[in-house]
Structures are given as structure tokens and as C-alpha cells.
Amino acid sequence: MMKAFILKRYGKSDQQEFADIPLSAIKPNEMLVQVYAVGLNPIDYMIAKGAFKAIIKFQLPTTMGSDLAGIVVEVGSRVKRFKLGDAVFASIFDLGTGALSEFAVVPESAAAIKPANLDFVQAASIPxxxxxxxxxxxxxxxxxxxxxxxxxxxxxxxxxxxxxxxxxxxxxxxxxxxxxxxxxxxxxxxxxxxxxxxxxxxxxxxxxxxxxxxxxxxxxxxxxxxxxxxxxxxxxxxxxxxxxxxxxxxxxxxxxxxxxxxxxxxxxxxxxxxxxxxLFVHPDGHQLAEIGKLLDAGHIHPVIDKVFPFSQTKEALAYLEKGRAKGKVVVKVNNSVAL
Incomplete structure (x- = not known):
């Protein structure tokens, strides 16, 4: 079992809560990633309100969040670009799964190696x-x-x-x-x-x-x-x-x-x-790898407004919704490691 921040049904914030859910089995082209940090985006709270239910089909209850950075802990049999222990970042937006959890299923095609000069919080702010x-x-x-x-x-x-x-x-x-x-x-x-x-x-x-x-x-x-x-x-x-x-x-x-x-x-x-x-943004690990090169070279720098602990995810979403953040809002999921 793992802890996840889930959306029970569309509507107000009282329909969002933490829950213990089973670890998902991965497909041959997927990886299981231990999530260290999750970057929040306005679409996260908009989805929860039901603004995109005609466009994005979720099977509720569903885990919320799209952008993550973490460590690969399991790889599918067809995964070639990543191995156990790799530090990765990814967007899993619109792929039927969520990032605000202790572990997340990430398709190989959506992920890239985390830029070496970024910590996990910075990397999660990017995808x-x-x-x-x-x-x-x-x-x-x-x-x-x-x-x-x-x-x-x-x-x-x-x-x-x-x-x-x-x-x-x-x-x-x-x-x-x-x-x-x-x-x-x-x-x-x-x-x-x-x-x-x-x-x-x-x-x-x-x-x-x-x-x-x-x-x-x-x-x-x-x-x-x-x-x-x-x-x-x-x-x-x-x-x-x-x-x-x-x-x-x-x-x-x-x-x-x-x-x-x-x-x-x-x-x-x-x-x-x-x-x-x-433009409706779509996950793309190869593009994310190119973006990673720009970050590694220092051509682009993450701008982060505030970091919240996992336990304050609801507060983090409410803060983001106020629309006053300078740069990104990030949730730190794994507190047992230096990020």
C-alpha cells in the first residue's frame, strides 16, 4: 500500500483527501518511480473542479497531480532507456494516472533523466x-x-x-x-x-x-x-x-x-x-530530455515560489489557486532524503 492524494468526485476541495491505495502493477513499457517531489499546475485544481471532465476521462477516485521527480524502483520488460536507481523527472498528465503519491507509474515515453545540477524539488517544477x-x-x-x-x-x-x-x-x-x-x-x-x-x-x-x-x-x-x-x-x-x-x-x-x-x-x-x-500540452520524454540539456547547461533556471510538505497538499493547491505565486509551487513527498 502507499499514501496518495486522491480526488473522490468533482466539486469542492472537500472531495480531495489522502488515502492508502494499492501499488499499481506496471506494464512492460512502464516504470514504477518512488516520488520525491511533485510540481503543481493550475490545471490540477481545475480538473478537481470538473472543468475538464468533458475532455479528460478519469476513473474516480483518482490520484491527482501530473509532474514528478523521483527514483526508478521497478522497470518493465520493454523499458530500454532507464534502469533501477535512475533519477528521473516526468509529466504524466492525461495518461490516466497521478503523481501525488509515494509511488507513481510512469511510461518510459514520458520520462527523462533528471538534470544533474537540479535537486528533486527543482526538477519536479519543470515538466x-x-x-x-x-x-x-x-x-x-x-x-x-x-x-x-x-x-x-x-x-x-x-x-x-x-x-x-x-x-x-x-x-x-x-x-x-x-x-x-x-x-x-x-x-x-x-x-x-x-x-x-x-x-x-x-x-x-x-x-x-x-x-x-x-x-x-x-x-x-x-x-x-x-x-x-x-x-x-x-x-x-x-x-x-x-x-x-x-x-x-x-x-x-x-x-x-x-x-x-x-x-x-x-x-x-x-x-x-x-x-x-x-495547444493542449502532451507528455514527451524526448522533448523533456532536450529541456534537461538546457537546464544542465544553465541556460534556463527553475523559479520556485514555495515548497509544501506532502501532508499540506490541499493547502498547496489552495495557495496556487490564489494566483500570486512567483514561479512554481512544489510538494515535497519524500522527507527521508535530502532533495
Whole structure:
């Protein structure tokens, strides 16, 4: 048996609790990892509220959490890239299993060797924000040196990573943040920093090649004013489009719903000669290994706001939901080792 933080049913936080559950048997292409630390992401508390139940199918009760770092303690017969005792980090988001537990089942394809210069807490803070930034900036937008990218909420989990990756790729970066965090985002490499307490970004920024949508509300629509023709919007927060529905093999009704809710932004962007894409981040161990190289080389540094003990997981999720974290919130699961 192992201790896990589970979601019993969608709804309020009283539906989340610790439980003793059986250790899962691994498949030939999977590993059992002793979890040392788990990085939290906004989607963790959003899933618990039921916001994604039409998209992500969980068999409740389910273990919560997606990002982890730990030690491999069992390997399946077909696993070739890892062995017992390897220190790894991974995102197991949308793979039907959870990270907030003493042990987690991790597919070989989702994992990478932990960067040697990071401890387990730092490594656990990386996977989802790293993969989201990589897949948006490199895979979808093909961001090039000399281009300009707008990354709002620069002091948040994704913002702190995406700014550093964009600068490594040679881009000029614009961002928004509060007065107290201006210095932080500048140290991360942001070139044009808008203090949202004093200015509206759409009144200041101009001629951008790419917007990374990270903030819910009307931020993406306002950002269209700063883009030049033949530019792009990659949204991590929606609205989802029909390409997303097709990729997940959704039925006709869901395809129709997503076409309906994305029609306004697609109509607006097409009119301006702008390409709109919705990105739903997916686990990828090979991409995570490439990100690990950048971390090992010191090109990107983790930004961690606060570390909670495993026993305070519910408090950690509540703290993250307030939306004031500078960088990432991490839960330290294994207290018996130096992390």
C-alpha cells in the first residue's frame, strides 16, 4: 500500500483527501518511480473542479497531480532507456494516472533523466511548464531568432520558463507583471515589461510576431492589437478548436461545440491575417530530455515560489489557486532524503 492524494468526485476541495491505495502493477513499457517531489499546475485544481471532465476521462477516485521527480524502483520488460536507481523527472498528465503519491507509474515515453545540477524539488517544477513552452514556441510557432514574442503573466509558472526559453531561442520578449515582480521578469530576460497596474499592454507594444496565450479572459483578443500580419497566437487557455477535437477523436457533437466556441477568435484572427492555434500540452520524454540539456547547461533556471510538505497538499493547491505565486509551487513527498 502507499499514501496518495486522491480526488473522490468533482466539486469542492472537500472531495480531495489522502488515502492508502494499492501499488499499481506496471506494464512492460512502464516504470514504477518512488516520488520525491511533485510540481503543481493550475490545471490540477481545475480538473478537481470538473472543468475538464468533458475532455479528460478519469476513473474516480483518482490520484491527482501530473509532474514528478523521483527514483526508478521497478522497470518493465520493454523499458530500454532507464534502469533501477535512475533519477528521473516526468509529466504524466492525461495518461490516466497521478503523481501525488509515494509511488507513481510512469511510461518510459514520458520520462527523462533528471538534470544533474537540479535537486528533486527543482526538477519536479519543470515538466508541464517546460513542455508547454517547448511545444508552443518550438513545435507550433517555430519561434526564430530576432522575432518578438509576447508572454503575459511573466512571473507565473509558465511565464518564468517561457521567457527564458524564448530568450535562448534569440527572441525579443514582452511581458506583463505586477509592480513588485518587474525586477524578476527582467532578470529572466524580458525586454519590454508592462506593469499592468500602470499601463495596458495593448497601448504600448507593437509589431509582435507571436502571442503565447496564458491568461484567461479577454487577454488574447486584446493581444491581437499588438501583432503584425502573418503572425501567430498559440493559446494554452483556450478556446479549444476543432483541430483539438479531431486530435482527441471526439464525436461530432464535441467537434461542433469546439467549432462554435472558437469561431469568434478564429474569425478575428483570420481577418487580420493571424494564425490561431490551441495547444493542449502532451507528455514527451524526448522533448523533456532536450529541456534537461538546457537546464544542465544553465541556460534556463527553475523559479520556485514555495515548497509544501506532502501532508499540506490541499493547502498547496489552495495557495496556487490564489494566483500570486512567483514561479512554481512544489510538494515535497519524500522527507527521508535530502532533495
Amino acid at each position: 508541464m511548464v517546460g513542455l508547454a513552452s517547448w511545444q508552443a514556441l518550438k513545435e507550433l510557432a517555430h519561434l526564430k531568432s530576432g522575432q518578438k514574442v509576447f508572454i503575459p503573466a511573466g512571473s507565473g509558472g509558465i511565464g518564468t520558463f517561457a521567457i527564458q526559453l524564448a530568450k535562448h531561442l534569440g527572441a525579443t520578449v514582452g511581458t506583463t507583471t505586477s509592480t513588485s515582480n518587474v525586477g524578476l521578469v527582467q532578470r529572466l530576460g524580458a525586454d519590454e515589461v508592462i506593469d499592468y497596474n500602470k499601463q495596458e499592454f495593448e497601448d504600448v507594444l507593437r509589431d509582435y510576431d507571436l502571442v503565447l496565450g496564458t491568461v484567461r479572459g479577454n487577454g488574447i483578443e486584446k493581444s491581437l492589437n499588438i501583432l503584425k500580419p502573418n503572425s501567430s497566437v498559440v493559446s494554452l487557455v483556450g478556446p479549444p478548436d476543432t483541430a483539438f477535437a479531431r486530435a482527441r477523436n471526439m464525436n461530432f457533437l464535441m467537434k461542433f461545440v469546439f467549432r462554435l466556441i472558437s469561431s469568434k477568435i478564429i474569425r478575428q484572427t483570420r481577418k487580420l491575417g493571424i494564425k490561431y492555434s490551441f
